[in-house]
Amino acid sequence: MKTRSAKRRPRLSLCVQYALAASNLPSRTQVRKWARAALEHDAEITVRIVGQAEARALNRNFRGKDYASNVLTFVFRDTVPYAGDLALCAPIVKRQARSQAKTVTGHYAHLVVHGVLHLQGYDHERVSEARAMEQRETVILAKLGFPDPYA
Numbered sequence: 001m002k003t004r005s006a007k008r009r010p011r012l013s014l015c016v017q018y019a020l021a022a023s024n025l026p027s028r029t030q031v032r033k034w035a036r037a038a039l040e041h042d043a044e045i046t047v048r049i050v051g052q053a054e055a056r057a058l059n060r061n062f063r064g065k066d067y068a069s070n071v072l073t074f075v076f077r078d079t080v081p082y083a084g085d086l087a088l089c090a091p092i093v094k095r096q097a098r099s100q101a102k103t104v105t106g107h108y109a110h111l112v113v114h115g116v117l118h119l120q121g122y123d124h125e126r127v128s129e130a131r132a133m134e135q136r137e138t139v140i141l142a143k144l145g146f147p148d149p150y151a
Contacts, residue, residue, distance in 0.1 A: 011081070012036055013044040020051045022090050024104040026112075034109045037140050038116035042081035045119065047088065047112065055089035068092055071111040073118040086115035102149070106141075110149040113140050 014035055016028040026034075031047050050058070055068035062074065070092045077083035088111055097107040114137055124130035138148045 010036075010039045011042040012039055013081075015046040017046065017048040019048060019054055020090060022094075024094060025049055025090060026105065026108045030105070030109070031112055034112040034144065035116050037144055038113040038120075038137075040120055043116070043119065044077075044081055044083040045116065046085045047115075048085060049088045049090050052089060052091045055087060055092065058087050070096055071115045073115045075119055078121065082119050084119045086112065086119070088112070088115075106146045106149070109144060109146050110137065110141060113137050113144075 012032070012035060014032050016031045018025060026049075035045060035047065052068045055072070056066065058072055059069050060066045063072070068089050068091075070089055072087040073084060074087070075082070075084040088108065093107050093111060094104055096102075097104045100107070102110075114133075117133060117136060122129070122133045122136065124133050134150050138150065141147070141149060
């Protein structure tokens, strides 16, 4: 009788960069835990936590939108092993968490999961894609101990 071999856990090469000093920033350990939870395939990821000016410049220069966004995902390789960068704007994350009555940590976790899913091909351009992505995010965040970010 053959036994099923355990599925190999995806490999993660992760670099976390802090472009500013601020309170309530997630630790490298937290970012790794959240990224790993969303990882379905091997990946090389850099997560950079930035200020509003850098987030705005990135969004303007690479997406043609002249405003800072909470999270930006830049895909460099869209096949396994996936490769890309996530840029998280600390002031926006903090402001959104407060206005949405969420913890800052929970909101960072959600945005890291969201960005890692984008890196692996998930999208939310169409309603059906958005539902699938939001459902996946909700399941991952629940396993991490966070409430449904869309509730």
